[in-house]
Amino acid sequence: MELRHLRYFVAVAEELSFTRAARRLRIGQPPLSLQIKALEAELGLLLFERSKRRVALTAAGERFLLSARQILADAERAADEARRAARGEVGELRIGFTSSLPFTSLLPEVIRAYRGAYRQVTLTLVEMFTADQIDALMAGRLEIGFLRHTGQNAPPELELRPIRRDPLRLAIHSRHRLARERSVSFAQLREEEFITYPASAGTGLRLPLRQLALSAGFEPRVVQEASEAATQIGLVAAGLGVAVIPSPLECIRVPGVRYLPLRDPGAQVTLTVATRREPPSPLLAGFLATLKKQIEAASAARLTESPSRTNDRRRHRRGGKDPRPGPHA
DSSP states (O other), X not given: OOHHHHHHHHHHHHHTOHHHHHHHXXXXXXXXXXXXXXXXXXXXXXSEEEOSSOEEXXXXXXXXXXXXXXXXXXXXXXXHHHHHHHTTOSEEEEEEEOTTGGGSSXXXXXXXXXXXXXXXXXXXXXXXXXXXXXXXXXXXXXXXXXXXXXXXXXXXXXXXXXXXXXEEEEEEETTSTTTTOSOBOGGGGTTOEXXXXXXXXXXXXXXXXXXXXXXXXXXXXXXXXXXXXHHXXXXXXXXXXXXXXXXXXXXXXXXXXXXXXBOSTTOEEEEEEEEESSOOOHHHHHHHHHHHHHHHHHHHHHHHSOHHHHHHHHHHHTTTOOOXXXXXX
16 A cells, blocks of 8 residues: 555545546546555455445545545655754754853854744753763764864864854952952963863863963962862852953852953963764754854954944943952952
8 A cells, every 4th residue: 555545545535526536636537546446455345435426435435534634644744854854954953062151142142043943953952061072972962062172182083163262361359469450461370379170171271271371481380170160260259269261251240259351362262163073964054054154143243343332332331431440340
């Protein structure tokens, strides 16, 4: 039994006329009659009562009509699901992200735009350290990762693409000797005790910290390790040291903590998109296209923004003034 036999049967059952059904199906009446007879022979029963004046469904035909319609509807639904899957419109996309990403506008904007275009796709977002994201990508547990990575020693099976660079900030206690500075250089931090991520986290922040310190002529003295940036900032508030964090995290306001820009060249960290080095699935291709559009739109907005508007916003945030920031800013 083939789907076309069911379509022929449903057409005759709904028209109760072989002539009208043949016209509806755009086939000849004799072939249609032969196909219905073949279906009845396969089932071993009569589906229609035929006479010169009328065609009517038998009791068996009425029951078969209900099932035939359901089978055809299910087949169409399955075909539609397959077509949408091929277009990347259904399924599950698993995304890893670093802890600082939600504090930027990038992730919320990309997710909002993608969900608006692909409403039937289930997004599973998981906050993970860089090392864990790399392992999950390699094992196929993630399709895409947003991570902090320099690109050095990356697995050859992964493709890493930088998408933005964030300045680094020094989190410092408000009573620290440098707290009233507008910005600092690493040369001023030679005697400081640092709080940072554990090496096992695989984050791309330990390496810039060490490189900046070595460029200033010293080896950083790490006294505390914490897996969460908020914990590091809390330890700074407790007076246990200073921390170097990406600028998006300076929105975390903790009493007694200030964030200072770093003047050193290279005082920035790269946000990277990682995927497996293979043709992307339709789901992933759709997400990457959305991400590209959002990045291009953000870049265009920055280029068209005038310096005067930037200065106006800064003055507005400072209440119309441009004072020297106090120790609790």
